Amino acid sequence: DTAVSQTPKYLVTQMGNDKSIKCEQNLGHDTMYWYKQDSKKFLKIMFSYNNKELIINETVPNRFSPKSPDKAHLNLHINSLELGDSAVYFCASSQAGTSTYFGPGTRLTVT
């Protein structure tokens, strides 16, 4: 049983395109997140979404936008993709007072 799942696992696209990464959690958690891991393996939080409250890391460009159709999903939309957006993106979820569960990651390559 997959707790946090992401699709696709790999995404290769060209500069300037718009793409989305989907995330679903079946843990009943009330908070979901997106993290980015760059080529140097630094793992940084991008967004957290809790009860319709979005907290954005100030360093994230506004080309990135999370969208939550319901409590179990937090999709990541990226507009006008740039070379520097190439990274592995991890979705995660947690409930207050519990540990955070991460998805398997989506490797995005922008050419």
Next chain:
Amino acid sequence: DAKTTQPTSMDCAEGRAANLPCNHSTISGNEYVYWYRQIHSQGPQYIIHGLKNNETNEMASLIITEDRKSSTLILPHATLRDTAVYYCIVRPLQTGANNLFFGTGTRLTVIP
């Protein structure tokens, strides 16, 4: 959140105990110590957390010094599958979002 300092890398022989240290000298009274690990090409995985008492679960033990300025994660019998980057994170246990700020971690290599 308080800053943590970890060695860049460590080796451990298979079957031996792996002891991973973490310094968090600026930890606040309400901050917990969390440990996560990331096995190659996978998402980070929660291991254990504690406030001031030592903790043990099926994966590991966490030893926190009395002054709480440092801690040690112990994998009692390391296996090859424990090869990963281990992250020590300190943060409050709070309601709402549980944002995690990862440092560079310790790359543990378990050697056959």
